[in-house]
Amino acid sequence: MSSHLDLRDVSVSFNGFKALNALNMSVRKGELRCLIGPNGAGKTTALDIICGKVKPSAGTVSFDGTALQDLEEYEIARTGVGRKFQVPSVFRELSVSENLDVARARRTSVLGNLRWNIGNAGRADVERLAELVGLTDQLDRPAAYLSHGQTQWLEIGMLVAQDAELILMDEPTAGMTAQETRKTAELFARLKGKHTLIVVEHDMGFVKAIGDVISVMHMGQMLAEGTAAEVEAHPEVRRAYLGSGGISHA
Amino acid sequence: MPSHVPHSSGLQRLIAQLAPLLIVCAVVFALPVLLNNDFLLNKVARYLVLGILTVSLGLSWGFGGILNLGQAMSFGLGSYAMAMALKLKTVPVHTGASGLPDFMVWNNVQHLPWFWEPFRSLSFAIAAGLIVPALVAAALGWFMFRGRVTGVYVSIITLATMVVINLVIIDQQSYTGGFNGITDLAQLEIFGVAFDAYGRATYYLVAGCVLLSLLVAFAFTRTKAGLIVQAIRDHESRVRYFGYDVALYQIFVFALSAAIAGLAGMLYTVVMEFASPTFLGVQLSLSVVVWCAVGGRQSLVGAFLGAVLVAGMQGALSESAAFLETWTLVMGALFVLVVLFLPKGLAGLAQVVLRWIVQRRHAAGRGVAQGVGQTEGST
Numbered sequence: 073m074s075s076h077l078d079l080r081d082v083s084v085s086f087n088g089f090k091a092l093n094a095l096n097m098s099v100r101k102g103e104l105r106c107l108i109g110p111n112g113a114g115k116t117t118a119l120d121i122i123c124g125k126v127k128p129s130a131g132t133v134s135f136d137g138t139a140l141q142d143l144e145e146y147e148i149a150r151t152g153v154g155r156k157f158q159v160p161s162v163f164r165e166l167s168v169s170e171n172l173d174v175a176r177a178r179r180t181s182v183l184g185n186l187r188w189n190i191g192n193a194g195r196a197d198v199e200r201l202a203e204l205v206g207l208t209d210q211l212d213r214p215a216a217y218l219s220h221g222q223t224q225w226l227e228i229g230m231l232v233a234q235d236a237e238l239i240l241m242d243e244p245t246a247g248m249t250a251q252e253t254r255k256t257a258e259l260f261a262r263l264k265g266k267h268t269l270i271v272v273e274h275d276m277g278f279v280k281a282i283g284d285v286i287s288v289m290h291m292g293q294m295l296a297e298g299t300a301a302e303v304e305a306h307p308e309v310r311r312a313y314l315g316s317g318g319i320s321h322a
Numbered sequence: 323m324p325s326h327v328p329h330s331s332g333l334q335r336l337i338a339q340l341a342p343l344l345i346v347c348a349v350v351f352a353l354p355v356l357l358n359n360d361f362l363l364n365k366v367a368r369y370l371v372l373g374i375l376t377v378s379l380g381l382s383w384g385f386g387g388i389l390n391l392g393q394a395m396s397f398g399l400g401s402y403a404m405a406m407a408l409k410l411k412t413v414p415v416h417t418g419a420s421g422l423p424d425f426m427v428w429n430n431v432q433h434l435p436w437f438w439e440p441f442r443s444l445s446f447a448i449a450a451g452l453i454v455p456a457l458v459a460a461a462l463g464w465f466m467f468r469g470r471v472t473g474v475y476v477s478i479i480t481l482a483t484m485v486v487i488n489l490v491i492i493d494q495q496s497y498t499g500g501f502n503g504i505t506d507l508a509q510l511e512i513f514g515v516a517f518d519a520y521g522r523a524t525y526y527l528v529a530g531c532v533l534l535s536l537l538v539a540f541a542f543t544r545t546k547a548g549l550i551v552q553a554i555r556d557h558e559s560r561v562r563y564f565g566y567d568v569a570l571y572q573i574f575v576f577a578l579s580a581a582i583a584g585l586a587g588m589l590y591t592v593v594m595e596f597a598s599p600t601f602l603g604v605q606l607s608l609s610v611v612v613w614c615a616v617g618g619r620q621s622l623v624g625a626f627l628g629a630v631l632v633a634g635m636q637g638a639l640s641e642s643a644a645f646l647e648t649w650t651l652v653m654g655a656l657f658v659l660v661v662l663f664l665p666k667g668l669a670g671l672a673q674v675v676l677r678w679i680v681q682r683r684h685a686a687g688r689g690v691a692q693g694v695g696q697t698e699g700s701t
Contacts, residue, residue: 123563149565163556165620166549173546174553177564182574185547234564 076101076268077238082121082131083292091117093292094131099238104264106279107272108303109289110312115272116158118289119240122270123155124148135238150180154236158243158272160223164216168207168226171215172198175230198233204259205229220247228259239263241271245278257281276300288312336544342623343540347533351526360520364593365637367528369630371589374535376613376629377622378582381539383611384619385548386575387555391477392484393610396455396580398602400587402491402504403454405597406438407447411508424506429496438497444512451588452581459580460573467569467576472558481604488602503598510592519595528589532626535582539622542578551575609633612653616660617667624669631668632656 075098082095092114099105107115120126122133124145133140140148149155163171176194179185202208205225210218215226224244231239244260245253253275260282263269273279279286280300288295288303290312296303303309350370357363375397382388409423416424422434440446462483466476491498499505510517510524517524542548551571554561562568591597600606610629617628632653639649664671 125559144567145559145562146565146567149563155563157560161557161560163553163560165556166552170549170553174550174561175564177566179546180565180567182547182567182570185550186542186545188541188544230564 075099076103076136077122077270078132078134079118079121080132080134082118082128082133084117084121084126084128090292092121092128095289095292096294097287099268099270101268102265104260104269104271104282104284106283106286107270107289108274108276108279108286109295113289114292115289116242117292119155119242119270119272122148122238123153123240125155146180149177149234149236152237153240154231154234154238155240156227156231156242156244158246160220160227162215162218162223162226162230165214167212167214168202168218169195169198169211171226171230172201172233175233177234201229201233204232206255221249221252224248225252225256228256232263236267238268238270241269243272243274245273245275253278254281339544340540343536346623346627347529347536350529350532353529354522354525360522363522363525364520366634367525367593368590369633369637370528370532371586371593372610372613372633373626373629374532374586374589375583376610376617376625377535377539378579378586379610379614380617380619380622380625381542381582382576382579383614384621384625385543385555386551386572386579388572388576389473389477389611390480390576390579391611392480392482392607393579393583394602394604394607395480395484395487396459396583397587397590397606398484398488398491398597398599399455399458400451400584401591401597401601402498402587403441403447403451403584404510404588404591405504405507406441407444408507408510408591409504410438410442412506415508416506423504425499425502425504426496431496435497444510448588451584453584455580455584455587456577460577463573463576464569467572470569481607484602484607485604488599488604491602492599499597501599503596503600505596507591507595517592519593524592528593531585531589535585536622536626539578539582542575543622547571547574609636612657615667616656618664618669620666621669621673624667624672627669628667 077097077099079095079097082092083090084092095114095118097118107118109115117126121128122135122140124140124143124147128141131141135151135153138151140151140153143151163174166174173194176197199208199211202211205228207218207222207226207229210222215223218226224247228241228244231241245256248256257278260269260271264282264284271279271282283300285297286300286303287297288306288309290308295312296306296309298306353366354363357366375393378396379390379393382390382393413419413421413423417427421427422431423438426434441450462480465471466479471479492501494500515523517527543552550561550566551574554568554571558568561571587601590601613629613632614625615628616632617626618624636649636653639645639652642649645652660667666673
């Protein structure tokens with residue numbers, strides 16, 4: 073079976089620093105893949121390559137047979153790739169419901185969107201999404217007034233609204249309380265199967281709670297892949313994390 | 323209890339948002355009844371036109387986040403389109419049926435230039451007054467937004483482009499009237515109605531266009547595309563990763579804003595009875611930014627009122643003996659105060675005051691309801 077997402081020998085360098093060095097990774101449809109690794113391993117860059125924020129200097133990225141590496145960011149998004157950023161990125165001056173509405177990108181052309189939002193077709197959809205991420209009572213507030221955790225949730229809700237086939241999450245639980253993190257894990261478990269997820273995370277508890285397969289990156293390359301127990305036992309992974317107290321304290 | 327107003331339906335919200343717009347337009351339409359002075363009415367019409375121009379900037383700056391310092395370029399192009407048509411109407415009277423506009427005769431031009439030819443048709447001129455600014459803006463926008471030029475660089479490019487066009491118009495005196503502009507125009511006449519600059523018909527034409535442009539701009543902000551444009555203002559790349567082609571949205575709002583500015587320019591020619599290179603000058607263009615900021619750039623009605631009030635004040639101050647020398651200082655101080663203390667302009671201030679009143683009412687209403695509940699409980 074050919075895989076859903078395929079990165080082949082992807083390299084990229086910033087001013088001579090090789091952020092990715094012939095990275096290979098494949099992800100199956102409906103899988104929830106966790107991407108871990110020490111700081112500077114190239115995890116975020118790997119997501120940047122997939123969503124088009126950074127162009128690879130060599131190698132190919134194919135998604136359901138489409139070559140992504142030559143497409144513009146918005147074209148990649150239209151093939152069904154969604155991205156959540158490490159720094160929560162929402163539209164601060166728009167209300168929560170407007171944020172979710174923008175994310176519901178069923179039509180993307182300017183002229184196709186020149187219709188009135190009056191009567192609020194899709195308001196029910198927005199309310200359902202708000203309930204999913206626990207922001208029902210914040211619908212009409214500007215996103216700027218949300219707490220850090222709520223902002224993270226809003227962006228996650230926006231990705232669910234976008235309904236992308238492949239969702240890339242960069243540290244979705246950063247700055248969340250333990251309870252919020254648990255709720256996020258539950259949400260991800262629900263998204264799994266219907267969507268394919270790649271999650272970059274440092275919180276090993278979270279990774280163990282949600283991940284099927286864990287990929288460990290180091291120095292821009294794939295170091296190991298397997299279940300939590302397998303990668304923890306992996307000698308090279310132990311060496312990569314040496315000095316930082318082992319993988320659980322990364 | 324959260325501080326926001328509880329859920330309201332979409333229709334209620336629409337009415338609440340439209341109310342200030344309709345009230346302001348009602349006042350504009352009612353003004354001639356109160357103001358029985360044609361000279362003053364012409365002056366007000368002038369400020370209303372500048373209000374339309376400022377609304378157009380509010381659309382691209384306040385909603386789209388594109389600070390166009392050359393907004394007067396679109397205004398000037400519209401103004402010249404109208405002036406060219408009205409100038410050609412005077413030719414049979416001034417220089418005979420097969421003659422040329424008077425300034426061309428003075429400049430020894432032999433034939434009417436090709437680009438003047440279609441302006442014999444007033445309908446063409448009106449269409450051109452809207453479409454030419456929009457196309458110029460779209461072309462400029464295509465280069466800027468495809469190249470992901472943002473922020474201050476957009477402002478510099480738009481300002482520079484306007485200065486270039488301004489210089490070309492001044493330089494090409496034999497075709498444009500140069501420094502003097504195009505003066506001594508015929509009256510605009512549509513469907514047998516003559517629009518004398520000092521007549522009520524002209525005032526109502528301007529008032530109608532105020533209503534039209536405010537409604538068009540408002541309708542756009544209520545569409546999904548309008549929402550996406552605001553999202554781009556807040557976080558451009560986030561919008562891109564939802565699959566929207568950001569540049570196309572920016573080009574669209576930029577061109578729409580230019581078309582509205584073009585409409586204002588055409589009206590300005592009718593109200594002022596001439597077109598001049600100062601209509602696309604740096605001073606006017608920057609004044610529009612000040613009016614927009616004072617009124618509130620994220621409110622269409624605010625931007626409109628900002629222009630009418632501040633331009634009106636400028637007019638009054640510059641003509642009063644006491645402020646003859648210092649009125650620019652007063653204006654500058656006003657701008658600094660607004661930028662420092664009212665980032666959302668007068669419209670933002672009005673919103674804060676309104677919300678405060680609503681909350682007080684709410685609190686009072688709840689107090690009464692609780693009182694009733696208590697008496698019921700006790701009986």
